[in-house]
Amino acid sequence: xxxxxxxxxxxxxxxxxxxxxxxxxxxxxxxxxxxxxxxxxxxxxxxxxxxxxxxxxxxxxxxxxxxxxxxxxxxxxxxxxxxxxxxxxxxxxxxxxxxxxxxxxxxxxxxxxxxxxxxxxxxxxxxxxxxxxxxxxxxxxxxxxxxxxxxxxxxxxxxxxxxxxxxxxxxxxxxxxxxxxxxxxxxxxxxxxxxxxxxxxxxxxxxxxxxxxxxxxxxxxxxxxxxxxxxxxxxxxxxxxxxxxxxxxxxxxxxxxxxxxxxxxxxxxxxxxxxxxxxxxxxxx
Amino acid sequence: xxxxxxxxxxxxxxxxxxxxxxxxxxxxxxxxxxxxxxxxxxxxxxxxxxxxxxxxxxxxxxxxxxxxxxxxxxxxxxxxxxxxxxxxxxxxxxxxxxxxxxxxxxxxxxxxxxxxxxxxxxxxxxxxxxxxxxxxxxxxxxxxxxxxxxxxxxxxxxxxxxxxxxxxxxxxxxxxxxxxxxxxxxxxxxxxxxxxxxxxxxxxxxxxxxxxxxxxxxxxxxxxxxxxxxxxxxxxxxxxxxxxxxxxxxxxxxxxxxxxxxxxxxxxxxxxxxxxxxxxxxxxxxxxxxxxxxxxxxxxxxxxxxxxx
Ligand code: SF4
Ligand code: SF4
Numbered sequence: 001x002x003x004x005x006x007x008x009x010x011x012x013x014x015x016x017x018x019x020x021x022x023x024x025x026x027x028x029x030x031x032x033x034x035x036x037x038x039x040x041x042x043x044x045x046x047x048x049x050x051x052x053x054x055x056x057x058x059x060x061x062x063x064x065x066x067x068x069x070x071x072x073x074x075x076x077x078x079x080x081x082x083x084x085x086x087x088x089x090x091x092x093x094x095x096x097x098x099x100x101x102x103x104x105x106x107x108x109x110x111x112x113x114x115x116x117x118x119x120x121x122x123x124x125x126x127x128x129x130x131x132x133x134x135x136x137x138x139x140x141x142x143x144x145x146x147x148x149x150x151x152x153x154x155x156x157x158x159x160x161x162x163x164x165x166x167x168x169x170x171x172x173x174x175x176x177x178x179x180x181x182x183x184x185x186x187x188x189x190x191x192x193x194x195x196x197x198x199x200x201x202x203x204x205x206x207x208x209x210x211x212x213x214x215x216x217x218x219x220x221x222x223x224x225x226x227x228x229x230x231x232x233x234x235x236x237x238x239x240x241x242x243x244x245x246x247x248x249x250x251x252x253x254x255x256x257x258x259x260x261x262x263x264x265x266x267x268x269x270x271x272x273x274x275x276x277x278x279x280x281x282x283x284x285x
Numbered sequence: 286x287x288x289x290x291x292x293x294x295x296x297x298x299x300x301x302x303x304x305x306x307x308x309x310x311x312x313x314x315x316x317x318x319x320x321x322x323x324x325x326x327x328x329x330x331x332x333x334x335x336x337x338x339x340x341x342x343x344x345x346x347x348x349x350x351x352x353x354x355x356x357x358x359x360x361x362x363x364x365x366x367x368x369x370x371x372x373x374x375x376x377x378x379x380x381x382x383x384x385x386x387x388x389x390x391x392x393x394x395x396x397x398x399x400x401x402x403x404x405x406x407x408x409x410x411x412x413x414x415x416x417x418x419x420x421x422x423x424x425x426x427x428x429x430x431x432x433x434x435x436x437x438x439x440x441x442x443x444x445x446x447x448x449x450x451x452x453x454x455x456x457x458x459x460x461x462x463x464x465x466x467x468x469x470x471x472x473x474x475x476x477x478x479x480x481x482x483x484x485x486x487x488x489x490x491x492x493x494x495x496x497x498x499x500x501x502x503x504x505x506x507x508x509x510x511x512x513x514x515x516x517x518x519x520x521x522x523x524x525x526x527x528x529x530x531x532x533x534x535x536x537x538x539x540x541x542x543x544x545x546x547x548x549x550x551x552x553x554x555x556x557x558x559x560x561x562x563x564x565x566x567x568x569x570x571x572x573x574x575x576x577x578x579x580x581x582x583x584x585x586x587x588x589x590x591x592x593x594x
Pocket of ligand 2: 114121123133140141144145161
């Protein structure tokens with residue numbers, strides 16, 4: 001109900017409730033069962049197991065072959081990992097050590113830039129309100145990749161096409177929950193109708209605040225944000241950028257009417273300039 | 286307002302994905318689209334004002350550049366065999382879709398205009414095609430700015446109000462350069478004027494852009510992007526100065542024309558690389574967004590003190 005836009009644009013006659021993920025990072029234990037389950041179910045190719053030097057993170061970030069990514073952040077509070085102009089500055093001393101873990105995923109935005117800019121219609125809105133690439137239509141133009149404000153979708157090098165999380169479209173169709181949510185042992189990844197998840201998340205946030213976890217905040221839960229709210233939203237324990245998430249993402253196409261107006265004005269300027277150039281030169285003979 | 290130098294990030298990794306678009310295909314596509322579109326204007330103007338050699342050169346150049354730009358785009362696709370999927374739907378939310386449709390109307394028109402101008406056959410159809418190409422040309426030259434601005438790439442998106450004017454100016458520079466290079470001295474006046482107009486427009490728009498977008502403009506000044514853009518400015522000024530001699534010397538016309546073409550290409554390469562650099566460094570994504578949030582918070586806390594900035 002709260003997101004008629006996301007499900008209505010799928011063109012389905014019968015209105016499905018919009019489905020989503022609520023990833024509660026406060027209970028994530030960093031087991032990566034979600035990463036593995038996703039790869040297995042969706043036949044996502046192996047893309048190397050790296051020793052990155054980034055705590056227990058081996059997959060670095062979301063990409064064409066990583067549709068769930070578990071981030072690991074080691075902190076000594078209250079100081080944070082602060083990057084100064086010239087590389088990492090001191091993390092400060094003292095404070096208690098803590099480990100942040102968070103399973104990231106495609107946000108299935110209400111206003112999805114990837115979908116808006118896709119020229120072939122390969123990216124589409126499903127009856128569940130999710131955003132999915134049709135791999136038999138994608139021509140690998142790559143436009144969706146820099147359009148996504150979260151850096152989610154990417155090109156598979158050997159195949160040329162764009163790939164990302166489908167929220168297990170095939171499983172949803174069969175009435176199953178996505179593989180990652182199924183595999184998560186701590187219910188850090190919760191799946192269900194978005195309305196219910198938002199209620200549950202608000203309750204969880206209130207509980208945490210009451211318990212003194214003042215750092216806890218929701219990310220992507222607000223339908224009034226720059227992407228109209230995420231279909232996959234999060235409970236975080238620090239600022240979004242600490243987890244590699246943009247603090248204030250905006251769907252690029254929000255500015256598109258103005259972008260088109262400026263382009264039209266520039267085209268008119270060019271035509272006027274050419275007319276002036278010929279007027280100044282006069283007629284020959 | 287100076288944004289803070291410090292910011293948090295996840296191990297310094299980029300927040301957004303940089304475009305996978307390749308050089309020379311995509312900067313070449315931007316450059317050639319501009320050259321083609323603005324050349325169609327010269328082609329039409331030259332025909333109307335009795336400059337047949339300039340018209341021939343401009344029309345042939347427009348068609349050639351249009352064809353190569355489409356080829357460059359197709360070559361850059363992950364699945365080139367599926368390029369016709371570009372015309373599977375029409376989406377005004379996708380500048381690439383709009384551009385593909387635009388090019389699919391423009392290139393045949395430019396082709397018919399060039400055929401008629403070079404062979405002298407079918408003058409009626411040639412005139413209609415010349416008019417059609419001239420009508421679509423400015424759009425072909427400017428839409429590529431909308432294409433790159435409609436992304437999350439900070440240097441491109443933040444620059445969307447000025448980039449179309451930079452592109453249109455750069456297109457005029459290139460087409461003027463081609464006219465100077467290929468047409469005899471007694472017909473090339475309009476090409477020279479158009480090039481000078483283009484350089485002025487481009488310089489004005491790009492300096493405004495760099496002033497307005499603050500720290501996000503850094504990649505336009507430093508790195509590979511900055512180097513290409515500086516080269517473009519030097520070449521522009523040199524080409525404009527050289528074009529003053531074009532009336533007297535055919536050679537001066539040709540050299541200054543080639544210089545102006547190179548100037549336009551350098552500008553496109555510079556903008557392309559500045560975008561890639563701004564995407565690769567999380568600072569350009571995070572710092573302005575943080576600043577935006579802080580601004581909003583300030584407004585919430587002191588709704589009456591908005592004029593303080
Ligand atoms: S997070 Fe990115 S890839 Fe996912 S729906 Fe939003 S814009 Fe598209
Ligand atoms: S790469 Fe594929 S999914 Fe992405 S915009 Fe192009 S056609 Fe659409």
